[in-house]
Amino acid sequence: MQYDALIIGAGVIGLSIAYHLKKACPENNVLIVEAKEDAGLGDSGKSAAAFRTFFYSRTNIALATTSVEFYKYVQEKLGYNLNMRYIGYLFLLTKRKYKDIRDVLDYISKRGLRFEIIDTDVLKKRLGVRTSISYERDSKLMGLEDIHLGVLVKEAGIMDPMKLVKFYEEQFVKLGGKILYNTKVHRLIVEPRRPLGLPNEPYPWQDVRIAGVKTSRGVFKAKKTIVATGAQAPQLLDPIGIDAHIKPKKRQIFVIEASTPPLRKLLRARNFNKENILPLTILPKGVYIRPAIEENSFWVGMSDYIGRAFMWEEEPKPELRFYFNGIYMILFKYFPQFSGAKPARAWAGFYDISLDYQPVVFEVEDLIVAAGTSGSGIMKADAIGRIVKSLYLGEKYAELYGGEKFKVKDLSLDERRVEKEKLII
Ligand SMILES: Cc1cc2nc3c(=O)[nH]c(=O)nc-3n(C[C@H](O)[C@H](O)[C@H](O)COP(=O)(O)OP(=O)(O)OC[C@H]3O[C@@H](n4cnc5c(N)ncnc54)[C@H](O)[C@@H]3O)c2cc1C
Incomplete structure (x- = not known):
């Protein structure tokens, strides 16, 4: 039997593609094959799922x-709880950083997007x-600067990535889509378009x-055949000579x-959002604190770049050294509440980093590749699913949720046209 579409990978990207494809073409036979025993057990389920x-x-x-508007619709109108919480993002900025991005913030606010400046006393x-803290000896050694102000962005928050994954999975199966778990793809099959029945084809x-x-x-x-294997995409593509310019980190x-008590008080920080929860807080040097209110804890992380290899590991282990020598040193310096705090548990996954941090x-x-979400695949999955559906149907433009048109080739490699993000903090 020949399927119309075969998707490799039941992460948020593969499932969003599957759902949009099956919805647009209910008569098509669509199969997902997934190496693990369930959906979302790759990087999707390991995500901080901030948006x-x-x-x-x-x-x-x-x-x-x-994408976020679609998730909001799913939660509010379809009544499917994705645990979306608009707790906001709070960027704690040094004077230097604020100077760098002030014009960008002004430009964004002219388009009607709101943010609030919060002074240091507050x-x-x-x-x-x-x-x-900059006057302290260890701060000087570490290059830690004073916090000059906070920028609170309210159109932002956190969600449960597994609930999103399960939403797409359920809808896809309801539409008649098929998923085979515990099915690992060893390789992509390359065949001649016109087989001649000779040994060792293709020539x-x-x-x-x-x-x-x-x-x-x-x-x-x-x-x-659609490759939606995230950070593992090169493992299938490299052996057949296709370069998607994606690397795992x-x-x-x-x-x-x-x-x-001080940590509990911080978790329940008041007056930043309606729920009185600490916003997702980004410290200087890129350390972030994500509240996990359901489990009365914080998730903390940091993205390190130079010095950290591009390398895939089958069972990646979190490195306690990275926490104690890296994250913790910055965390407790600004937030003394974390003094002496040891992780109760930890996990590690991968970003599938593309050439410009945008999806590819x-x-x-006849092979479609959809990967390279570079650490923001949860918040972009719905749009990527719609774009791949349009590519599959040979459409030039994809219609994103809300009606916006997006040129499909803009995410390709040969006619790529992605705009540089200037709000990187
Ligand atoms: C620590 C961390 C924090 C993050 N935080 C955020 C965040 O705050 N916000 C945000 O938007 N994004 C975040 N991300 C990124 C986000 O999680 C990813 O962009 C997204 O999950 C990628 O989805 P995917 O479906 O492409 O990959 P995956 O979820 O990894 O799915 C790929 C699937 O393919 C399967 N597969 C791979 N190879 C094969 C094979 N050969 N045969 C069969 N199956 C195969 C895997 O088992 C897996 O299930 C974070 C990621 C990490 C690791």
Whole structure:
């Protein structure tokens, strides 16, 4: 049997694609094959699942804003709880950083997106954060600067990535889509377009296409094969000579329980949002604190770049050294509430980093690749699903949620047109 579409990977990207494809073409046979025993057990389920619609670039606004609006619709109108909470993002900025991005903030606010400046007295009072630390010897050694002010973005928050994954999975299956779990793809099958029945085809002079996959459960053929394997995309693409310009980079989250009164008070910080929860807080040097209110804890993380290899590991382990020598040193310096805090648990996953930190979506010889979400795949998954659906149908423009049109080729490699994001903090 030949499937119309075969999607590899049941993460948020593969499932969003599957749902939008099956919804647009109910008569098409769509199969997902997934190596793990359930959906979302790759990087989707390891995500901090924070989202924002406050961006500078046209690309980010289109992909993130429309996706987040769709999730809001799913939660509020369809009544499917994704645990979306608009707790906001709070950027704690040094004077230097604020100077760098002031014009960008003004530009964004002229477009009607709101943010609030919070001065250091208010920050100290509400959060107990230390804003003047630069005079201390260890701060000097570490290059830690004073916090000059806070920028609170309200159109932002957190959600439960597994609930989003389950939403797409359920809808896809309801529409008649099929998923095979515990099915690992060993390789993509390259076949001649016009087989001649000769041994060892295809020959270098033959026109070829990707005809399906060889898996742990045998061969599956398809008219279109779609790679949605996130950070593992190069493992399938490199052996057949397709370069998606994506590399895996390890990312870690450490869970700190709010086990002391000062930490509990911080978790329930008042007056930043309606729920009186600490916003997702970004400290200088990129350390972030994400409240996990359901489990009375904080998730803390940090993105390190140079010095951290691009390297895939089957079972990535969190590195306690990275917490104690990296995150903790910055965390407790600004937030003394964390003094002595040890992680109760931790996990590690991967960002699938693309050439410009934006997703990559392209087609070559009946193979579609959708990956490279670079650490923001949860907040962009719905738009990516719609764009891949349009590519599959041969449409030039995808209609994103709310009606915005997005040129499909803008995320390709050969006609790529993504706008640089200037609000990187
Ligand atoms: C620590 C961390 C924090 C993050 N925080 C955020 C955040 O705050 N906000 C945000 O928007 N994004 C965040 N992200 C990024 C986000 O999680 C990813 O962008 C997103 O999950 C990518 O989804 P995916 O479906 O492409 O990949 P995955 O979820 O990894 O799915 C790929 C699937 O393919 C399967 N697969 C791979 N190879 C094969 C094979 N050969 N055969 C069969 N199946 C295969 C895997 O098992 C997996 O299930 C974070 C990521 C990490 C690691």
